[in-house]
Amino acid sequence: MKQYQTSILKLIVIAVLFITQTMVQPLQGFGQPSNWFGDITTIGNTAFVNAAMADRNSVRATQPMQAQTTKTNAKFLYTTAPGVYTPKWVGSTNNYTRTVNQKLTFADGAYIYTSGGWDHDLEIPVIQGYYYTFIIGKYSDANNDISILETSFLPTSIQNVSQLPYIVEENQEVSITVNLSQTINEGEYPFVRYTTNNWNSSSFLQLNHISGTQYGATIPGFTNGTSVDYYILTSIQQNPSPTDIDYLSLRIDNNDGSNYAYTVGASIECGQQSGVVTSEPAFPLPDQALSIFFNAELGNGGLIN
Numbered sequence: 001m002k003q004y005q006t007s008i009l010k011l012i013v014i015a016v017l018f019i020t021q022t023m024v025q026p027l028q029g030f031g032q033p034s035n036w037f038g039d040i041t042t043i044g045n046t047a048f049v050n051a052a053m054a055d056r057n058s059v060r061a062t063q064p065m066q067a068q069t070t071k072t073n074a075k076f077l078y079t080t081a082p083g084v085y086t087p088k089w090v091g092s093t094n095n096y097t098r099t100v101n102q103k104l105t106f107a108d109g110a111y112i113y114t115s116g117g118w119d120h121d122l123e124i125p126v127i128q129g130y131y132y133t134f135i136i137g138k139y140s141d142a143n144n145d146i147s148i149l150e151t152s153f154l155p156t157s158i159q160n161v162s163q164l165p166y167i168v169e170e171n172q173e174v175s176i177t178v179n180l181s182q183t184i185n186e187g188e189y190p191f192v193r194y195t196t197n198n199w200n201s202s203s204f205l206q207l208n209h210i211s212g213t214q215y216g217a218t219i220p221g222f223t224n225g226t227s228v229d230y231y232i233l234t235s236i237q238q239n240p241s242p243t244d245i246d247y248l249s250l251r252i253d254n255n256d257g258s259n260y261a262y263t264v265g266a267s268i269e270c271g272q273q274s275g276v277v278t279s280e281p282a283f284p285l286p287d288q289a290l291s292i293f294f295n296a297e298l299g300n301g302g303l304i305n
Helices: 002-024
Strands: 035-038 049-052 054-056 059-061 071-079 088-090 111-113 122-126 131-137 146-151 158-164 174-180 189-195 203-206 208-211 214-219 227-235 249-253 260-263 277-280 291-294
Touching (some): 158 249, 174 227, 203 214
Antiparallel strands (some): 035 049, 035 071, 054 059, 158 174, 174 214, 189 203, 189 227, 208 214, 227 249, 227 260, 277 291
């Protein structure tokens, strides 16, 4: 009887361990949509090609692609990687063409598909020579909002971003200067988007033309301790809204995903100088005068590491 009870106890322990292990295993979800697969860039729109999608905060987007042929039903879909079609994000059972230049949600968005035979390709009308930027949300196991931005011009690229001052004092305005690849196109609008509360809310400043391909805007001053994050974008919207701007941005520069940032009133401390060669200031800034001092009392030997 004792041996029988021991066997029962072992079975219970094994069952509990199995159930516990099963419960703590993470759900194996799908990858995020990261690849566009469509036919607008091929001559005659007869072949599908892949295009990588870049991470843009809450969405992913292709580079602008030029249509090679005018067509009423150019086809495309989204996958996690080239050649991987489970899952994929496609059109619905009742297929229809999508509208360009607006955020498409719910029934107008992209449906996640794994099986069932209802996977129609998404479709849009395209115009030969026009450029198309495809944007999709980042849900890995659900339907996603999408947008298709159509422009008659190649969207302007953002080359570099600079700010002055680098060390920001209380209530001090900050000048943002942006160099673009060309002067902005008609129907294309450049902005600085910034937040002081970790993107719970945000504001837009239109970049004004300075000269050549240089544009600028000024972020207002804030109290000490305020953390300001910002990035640069171009949009088809003249009056952008935070609710859909991610889907209506032609180009963005978000500092490789980390955004540009500064904290008002923050100071920068440098390590102690050796005493042989010192500088004033200890932490030089671009375009600022710098004095270098050599301590002769320590002799040339002090320069040898």
